[in-house]
Amino acid sequence: KAGVTQTPRYLIKTRGQQVTLSCSPISGHRSVSWYQQTPGQGLQFLFEYFSETQRNKGNFPGRFSGRQFSNSRSEMNVSTLELGDSALYLCASSVGLGTSTDTQYFGPGTRLTVL
Amino acid sequence: AQSVTQLGSHVSVSEGALVLLRCNYSSSVPPYLFWYVQYPNQGLQLLLKYTSAATLVKGINDFEAEFKKSETSFHLTKPSAHMSDAAEYFCAVSNNNNDMRFGAGTRLTVKP
Numbered sequence: 001k002a003g004v005t006q007t008p009r010y011l012i013k014t015r016g017q018q019v020t021l022s023c024s025p026i027s028g029h030r031s032v033s034w035y036q037q038t039p040g041q042g043l044q045f046l047f048e049y050f051s052e053t054q055r056n057k058g059n060f061p062g063r064f065s066g067r068q069f070s071n072s073r074s075e076m077n078v079s080t081l082e083l084g085d086s087a088l089y090l091c092a093s094s095v096g097l098g099t100s101t102d103t104q105y106f107g108p109g110t111r112l113t114v115l
Numbered sequence: 116a117q118s119v120t121q122l123g124s125h126v127s128v129s130e131g132a133l134v135l136l137r138c139n140y141s142s143s144v145p146p147y148l149f150w151y152v153q154y155p156n157q158g159l160q161l162l163l164k165y166t167s168a169a170t171l172v173k174g175i176n177d178f179e180a181e182f183k184k185s186e187t188s189f190h191l192t193k194p195s196a197h198m199s200d201a202a203e204y205f206c207a208v209s210n211n212n213n214d215m216r217f218g219a220g221t222r223l224t225v226k227p
Contacts, residue, residue, distance in 0.1 A: 033214070043205060043217035056214040090158055104215065106158035
């Protein structure tokens with residue numbers, strides 16, 4: 001079974017631009033979570049989507065948004081990029097039922113650099 | 116609110132020595148607890164997780180962790196370190212498996 005895939009793997013943008021990152025979950029998984037990883041703040045939860053609905057949300061400004069499609073693929077968008085948005089963005093998928101047997105599997109991440 | 120604290124941002128051990136990475140959690144409800152490993156330029160790989168079935172949890176690559184409610188701890192151990200264990204390790208807590216809060220990470224160095 002294929003793992004979680006994220007595209008693109010690397011991205012360079014300039015301040016003020018917007019960016020869209022994509023995540024394809026493991027087949028059969030309905031939950032997709034997004035995390036931001038920076039040296040200063042570590043790993044922070046952005047949001048989680050389940051069956052096309054945002055189910056949980058972290059403490060990030062409204063410039064960060066996401067969506068999930070009917071095939072469970074998810075995209076996250078960051079508008080009006082700031083230098084501090086430079087980070088590794090990780091996507092994780094799981095079945096999504098929240099039971100003890102449910103496990104999140106992470107993709108390799110998208111490295112975003114904002115110049 | 117849930118949170119985890121990892122004690123020690125860097126840990127260095129000799130090859131063959133015991134590995135001990137410390138994690139303390141805070142949660143208002145019975146938590147799910149996790150240990151993940153991250154190698155350079157890669158995503159996170161699950162080592163093990165606690166879901167209340169057993170307090171001693173065995174994971175991949177001979178890692179294990181013990182849930183101690185009285186100490187609110189979930190320390191990760193491995194009896195004998197290998198060079199390939201050098202990586203960054205993250206402890207995480209969740210109450211539903213899908214919204215995880217991570218610790219700051221511990222970088223493990225293994226000396227030959």
